[in-house]
Amino acid sequence: MKFGYFDDQDREYVITRPDTPLPWINYLGCQEYFGIISNTAGGYSFYRDARLRRLTRYRYNNVPMDCGGRYIYIRDNHSGRFWSPSWQPTRHDLGDYSCRHGLGYTVIGSAYEGIEARTRYFIPLDENLEIWQLTVVNRRTEPARISVFASIEFCLWDAQDDATNFQRNLSIGQVEVEDGIIYHKTEYRERRNHFAYFACSEPTAGFETSRDAFLGPYRGWEAPAAVAAGQLCNSIAHGWSPMGAHQVNLDLAPRESRQILFVLGYHENPVEQKFDPPGSQTINKKLVKPVIARYLDAKTADAAFARLREHWDKLRSTCQVETPDIHTNRMVNIWNAYQCMATFNLSRSASFYESGIGRGLGFRDSNQDLLGFVHMAPCRARQRILDLAATQLPSGGAYHQYQPLTKRGNNDIGGGFNDDPHWLIVGVSAYLKETGDWSVLDEPVRYDNRPGSETPLYEHLQRSFRYTVERLGPHGLPLIGRADWNDCLNLNCFSDTPGQSFQTTTSKDGKVAESVFIAGLFVFAARELAAIACRRGLNADAARYLNEVQKMEQAICQHGWDGEWFLRAYDNAGAKIGAKECKEGRIFIESNSFCVLAGIGLDDGRAEKALAAVGKHLATPHGIVVQQPAYSGYYLHLGEISSYPPGYKENAGIFCHVNPWVVIAETRLGHGDQAFDYYRRINPSAREEISDVHRCEPYVYAQMIAGKDAPTFGEAKNSWLTGTAAWNYYAIVQWILGLRATFEGLLIAPVIPSQWPGFTARRIYRGVVYKIAIERKGNGNRVALAVDGAPIEGNLVLPPRDGRREVSIRGILS
Ligand code: GLC
Ligand code: GLC
Helix, strand or coil: CCCEEEECCCCEEEECCCCCCCCCEEEECCCCEEEEEECCCECCEEECCCCCCEEECCECCCCCCCECECEEEEEECCCCCEECCCCCCCCCCCEEEEEEEECCEEEEEEEECCEEEEEEEECCCCCCEEEEEEEEEECCCCCEEEEEEEEEEEEEECHHHHCCCHHHHCCCCEEEEECCEEEECCCCCCCCCEEEEEEECCCCCEEEEEHHHHHCCCCCCCCCHHHHHCCCCCECCECCCEEEEEEEEEEECCCCEEEEEEEEEEEECCHHHCECCCCCCCECCCCCHHHHHHHCCHHHHHHHHHHHHHHHHHHHHCEEEECCCHHHHHHHHHHHHHHHHHHHHHCCCECCCCECCCCCEEHHHHHHHHHHHCCCCHHHHHHHHHHHHCCECCCCCECCEEECCCCEECCCCCCCECCHHHHHHHHHHHHHHHHCCHHHHHCEECCCCCCCCCEEHHHHHHHHHHHHHCCECCCCCEECECCCCCCCCCCCCCCCCCCCCCCCCCCCCCCCCEEHHHHHHHHHHHHHHHHHHHHCCCHHHHHHHHHHHHHHHHHHHHHCECCCCECCEECCCCCEECCCCCCCCCEEHHHHHHHHHCCCCCCCCHHHHHHHHHHHHCEECCEECCEECCCCCCCCCCHHHHHCCCCECCECCEEHHHHHHHHHHHHHCCCHHHHHHHHHHHCCHHHHHHHHHHCCCCCCCEEEECCCCCCCCCCEEEECCCCHHHHHHHHHHHHHCCEEECCCCEEECCCCCCCCCEEEEEEEECCEEEEEEEEECCCCCCEEEEECCEECCCCEECCCCCCCCEEEEEEEEC
């Protein structure tokens, strides 16, 4: 069952009924000011940091769900009836409801009793404000007298404190209203130089800044007293809960249409110019007023919207494909690319599942996210790499997370996740392959953000490498530390106290438990590092890296292979995890996929065996589960993984992030049909028809789909902010379609389904437009290339030497 449809032409997903199984959200903003917005206008806004600079309130885990948003009410002043054109919060039986989620904007509207109202919500590029552009049309045969109310509830900046510290917060709220503009200035009198504002393009018939005055006692957002009464009464909030509401009265002739713009924004004043007049407590509005005035004009707003569309089209244009599969096309060309940008911007901070107050940017997550967006935003990728590297520790280890506002590592979580450092190598290598910008390796970068500790970035990568070499366990495999990629396999934790963090509590000395996954990752990353060293003429370095790779491969072969598949780990007692002798957790996805992805066992049959075992034991119609059999109870020595009920999250859920590892591994073996089949199983667009089962948005990946052991098998959770986006993008574009960036140039190595007649693509790579057409003439993966009509040896296309900006590539697969 579906709740909408894809409009590929307009690059939108159109939701046609408001009661989706879960709020289906979208993101506004792509630079510093952001918002999330659901299909019923729920959500919130923030400036840069969803915890520390939260502009508006949102009630996570509320009933009904998705409460708090950019709510508009329309009141028929003849009948006194009122409703919300976005369905929430009044939830009337609307006609012609639709929500169009597009790239960086959302349009929600409906018709009710002959009044049509649609609002376009978006954030102009380079501005810290959002526009709600409302169009109201009278479809009646009679004139209509209506009032429009727009409302927002302010958050007192620190979202965590706002939700907990009531003894203080109920007394500190402050606002100003001047020329019809509402300014939220809580804490501005002391250490904050920033404030929020809410303005309206039309002369208003009233405003409200006190939530209690707007809603009335014991009433909620579904029936605000002031809306019911038809008149806002210009309240000024003192403490309690400041809000912003504007009222506009309209007399509409039949078929008459009117546009009203509301602007919600954030502004920071220079400290010495905070107050006007100086010495007063009044906000200096001189700097912000011109900005507000500009965007209250429909023409400026339309132009800003057009610029936003262009911005996204430009980003998307870096890679466009046309394959026989519509789900592949729309994910690669539109939604997956878009989701990759969202994960880059927000990491794991703010979604319907991430409350914006938890983690900052993850070291491993953000490095992997690079794989999905580096081609769209290389300059920003470069900066991200340098920021991440600066939170590396002198040991080569890394802070597991850092806060984007301060760019400092989070002390409460610290480091000790032994896979972390290698993802930096993976990220840097992806950047080099895309851009050819080798100068990044010479950038001086600090450790732990300490001035004076700078070394060239290349040395950071060396320390990443060394970190593992210096931390090998009894079998010569890498010690796991607090966890490897699987945050929940906590082999040194042994937590028996409720509420303890599985990731930061460690009661064992960590000298025994080893990870075969990190071993595979090490082989992969160290090979990349060796390739980088070679290209810089550092042959001795390269030889040293490859020597350790060889030793690691031997260790994996001897102690990491179980006969039919790769082991997962050794626990703190030296016992095997992910081995045939285990009653539960007998086989795992991570080590099997990553070892093959890293090229281990390709020549001796182990890779074939490992993937066959994955197919046999872990693959389901909804995707590939993390492990089998699921852990049925809690195991002290395994940690959080066994704390989840069977089939959820890391305990045998379909963790979508790791599925594309299997896809890539299958392509390494040349299995195009199998690779694409796995890719399709979790492709959200391909799952649109089962939206009632899948429940999350059909246009973006979710972190998890419940596994076969779960009663809700096939149900997705935690959509949007997941490494799934980057890895799937990377798997389909670079490994199935085989349009692969390498250090030298563009490699064309498709491993596509045998039934496909071919595909075409347009890829902008290092400033050159490559027009690629692949045609299948036989069943295999052998490719013969002609570049601008001339056949070439091999399948690597070097950048044109004569400055050509357009190159055509024709490939015949046989
Ligand atoms: C979450 C984390 C990621 C981790 C994964 C598996 O997605 O953000 O860092 O690798 O879970 O535990
Ligand atoms: C929990 C989640 C896991 C996540 C970790 C770190 O363990 O299950 O997915 O990676 O928290 O936040």
